[in-house]
Amino acid sequence: MRDMKIKEFYLEAFPTDELGIELNENATFAGLLNELIVDRDVYKYIGVGDSIIRERLFEKLAEELGTSYDYVYNLWLSENPLRKEIHKNVEFNLN
Numbered sequence: 001m002r003d004m005k006i007k008e009f010y011l012e013a014f015p016t017d018e019l020g021i022e023l024n025e026n027a028t029f030a031g032l033l034n035e036l037i038v039d040r041d042v043y044k045y046i047g048v049g050d051s052i053i054r055e056r057l058f059e060k061l062a063e064e065l066g067t068s069y070d071y072v073y074n075l076w077l078s079e080n081p082l083r084k085e086i087h088k089n090v091e092f093n094l095n
Helices: 006-013 018-022 029-037 042-046 051-065 069-077 083-087
Strands: none
Touching: 006 018, 006 029, 006 051, 029 042, 029 051, 029 069, 042 051, 051 069
């Protein structure tokens, strides 16, 4: 997952979604996870402000992490400044 580019995944999985071409060329799923953990702007990171694209990317991130969509979504919604506490007991394989 570490090197999986979001745009490459998205264009292959959703070739008819015209917004896919606007996704950030350099964004990765590992980077997306980092954005969630440090409470940055996910939409800015991925390069588009579309909630359907965000949901699809969260679904893929959850799949890659071996966790649920709800986990990723709740990580995004959490206002806890100590985000690491949220997932300290969840083991991820980012290789």
